[in-house]
Amino acid sequence: MTGSPVKRSFAGATLDYLGARFVGAGPETCSYTTQAIQIPLRDGVELAADLYEPELPDGQAPAGLILIQCCYGRGAGISFLNARVFAARGFQALFVSTRGTYGSGGIFDPGSNEQSDSQDIVVWMRQQPWYHGSFATLGASYLGYSQWALLHDPPADCVAAVIPVGPHDQAWHTWGTGSFRLDRASWSDMMSKKEDEKGSFLSLLANLPGLSFLRSPELDRAVAGLPLEDSLKKYFGDRAPWLFEYLQHPDVEDIYWTSRRHQIALDRAKIPILLISGWYDTFTTQTMHQFKHLHDRGVDVSLIVGPWTHVQGSGLHSTPDMLDFLAERLAKNGKYKYPPARIFITGSEEWRSMPTWPPPTQPKTLYLQENNSLAFKQPMQDAGPAFFIFDPLDPTPSIGGNQMSAGGRVDDSAYADRSDVLVFTSEPLSEDLEILGIPSVHLIHTSDPPFADLFLRISEVDDRGVSHNITEMYKALDPSRDTSQPLILDLQDCAHRFRVGTRARLIVAGGSFPMYARSLGTAENRLRSDKTAPQKHTITISGGVSQLILPVNAAV
Incomplete structure (x- = not known):
């Protein structure tokens, strides 16, 4: 069943005007109508959707069609960023509710049906009188995941994609750390x-x-x-x-996850793609992997990374960039003005354009010292080890970072006051130090018992002694690993300039709760046991075997 087109109301126009000012979208070029639609799928399920049609002068075609698949509803709040702002600038937008959500039939089973349902939507679109032969896709977070599911088998008439903070692999996010x-x-x-x-x-x-x-x-x-x-x-x-x-x-290779993983989309996609992320997004690691993989394949891929959390990176600060990208790649009447990578450098608080990411860098090593410091010189051979005890019944808290709800750049000085955290801090830097890429930590590390996790974070300490987070990582350790060999742990991509007088800090803990399910310290399943054991972590310092390796911009 299809409803009649409905003209935009005065209240809707007011919302669009205020929203466009907030996101910097620039002036509207037209009004639009909205039409309720039901889309039939091959299994008999029907999806609820809204078709946004720009009101244009006779003979003028829309700038292009944008397909959006969304599990969060189609109300005013979510539709503004994903459909209305584009319809008011000449684009058609088909805004579809995911199976089992907000009027769509079937059962919602996250990630399992998007690949086939999106193909059915495209088949149906091609049969409609308002379809002009090509389309782009758009949407953040789960809406971005739905785009990757479609690109698992890329339709020939899909000509561009805008994917802010969107994962392609649900297993990676859920169990990729081992916790x-x-x-x-x-x-x-x-x-x-x-x-x-x-x-x-x-x-x-x-x-x-x-x-x-x-x-x-x-x-x-x-x-x-x-x-x-x-x-x-x-x-x-x-x-x-x-x-x-x-x-x-818990095994990411389990067949259960097959329909929820779309790495193959990164191998098959050939269309221009705009990726948007934030340094404190939940899915930053996946977005950076997507960019590198596509760029290495020679795909026309662009990347924007701001100082943003998940919600901020979903489009609140990048709508003008999306419009420019679609104007060039879909409407063919505009220009996206940035090179492949547009990166925000924290610390210096500046945007920088680059031909790729990460750029060429040189490794610079800071060694862990026995007095809880970091230094460019190696410690003495007789330097004593450092240790802490993680208690599962009083787990180390998550403070800011890449959390879904409470993330971001925050004051994380409280870690230095906890007995279950090791904090290694450098002396004030005598010159600027800019890092671009993936820092790495090498540790000679043991835990007793061997069932343990590690949380690592790099932070900056300012001249007032206040610490703010830059990048981090988490890993459930293999209890059977060879502890005589260095544990090599890569942190998440970052771009940060330590200014003269600031200090670099490495934070080491045994958990980050409630970001990750805590290690219980036993051989039993951490999800199904209530038995716990404190875990003593020991890091060898002597001879410089434990170190922080930074990807340094040699041009600074």
């Missing part, structure tokens, strides 16, 4: 409590994943409970059945 990513629980809680899309302002905001105030104390208690799986089952009941499938499949 369960607990934002899967908070996201599942949100998705299983979907509000009506015509509801309150708060229900519209609920369509933006990652807003910290949406977390409930009850969920926080459930995430902290042991055994974790039982605690979550008690909280969720029969809601979010997919969450418990996630818990039962």
